[in-house]
Amino acid sequence: MTQLIDISVVLHTGMVHWPGDPSVAITRTSDRARGDSATVSKLSMGSHTGTHMDAPLHFFRGGKGLEEMPLEATVGPARVIAIRHLRWITPDELRSHHVRRGERILFKTRNSTRCWKTNRFVEDFVYLSTEAARFLAARRVRAVGIDYLSVGGYRERNGVAVHRTLLGAGIWIMEGLDLSRVRPGRYELICLPLRVRTSDGAPARAILRPIPHVGRQQ
Numbered sequence: 001m002t003q004l005i006d007i008s009v010v011l012h013t014g015m016v017h018w019p020g021d022p023s024v025a026i027t028r029t030s031d032r033a034r035g036d037s038a039t040v041s042k043l044s045m046g047s048h049t050g051t052h053m054d055a056p057l058h059f060f061r062g063g064k065g066l067e068e069m070p071l072e073a074t075v076g077p078a079r080v081i082a083i084r085h086l087r088w089i090t091p092d093e094l095r096s097h098h099v100r101r102g103e104r105i106l107f108k109t110r111n112s113t114r115c116w117k118t119n120r121f122v123e124d125f126v127y128l129s130t131e132a133a134r135f136l137a138a139r140r141v142r143a144v145g146i147d148y149l150s151v152g153g154y155r156e157r158n159g160v161a162v163h164r165t166l167l168g169a170g171i172w173i174m175e176g177l178d179l180s181r182v183r184p185g186r187y188e189l190i191c192l193p194l195r196v197r198t199s200d201g202a203p204a205r206a207i208l209r210p211i212p213h214v215g216r217q218q
């Protein structure tokens with residue numbers, strides 16, 4: 001049995017979110033502990049919080065929402081690539097990993113071990129340079145994932161360019177992954193965003209299944 005690795009972050013009240021986006025509040029509207037007949041909660045959060053996906057609609061008027069995403073985009077073989085650069089992901093570093101057409105690629109940067117420890121927004125997280133986004137668009141990868149809240153930089157302010165480049169090339173974007181417990185390599189990915197109508201973004205559960213080693217012949 002191979003073990004499944006959960007690469008989603010736990011949603012909770014007061015957790016980190018993109019500056020200016022709605023905060024997260026999960027409250028009980030009824031509670032067995034208070035004598036109600038059942039426990040029920042109200043979830044309130046922005047659509048780009050925690051582990052989530054972006055749809056073309058996020059940056060293109062009339063673009064596709066996540067409810068229209070083909071499930072194959074984020075279910076299937078994937079590769080986790082370790083990014084060494086401490087500031088951003090560059091085309092040079094991507095080139096060394098021989099990124100191929102149709103690949104699902106998750107970038108494990110230092111964000112995974114650094115950024116999720118705090119509920120405060122980390123401004124200098126590792127992100128894609130605009131050139132790296134163009135490189136991925138030209139290579140026609142299928143889906144990309146990053147281990148913090150955006151594929152674009154906060155201080156660099158290249159988020160619009162990076163998102164438009166990727167989404168415009170038909171690349172589906174996973175954000176807010178936690179890859180701290182994942183070694184670089186090949187996996188089976190299952191990442192499923194909630195099916196919300198005309199969704200610019202939606203929370204997702206993301207899982208990796210290690211690909212079992214083929215037994216060596218004696």
Ligand SMILES: [Zn+2]
Nearest residue numbers: 054150151175
């Ligand atoms: Zn995004």
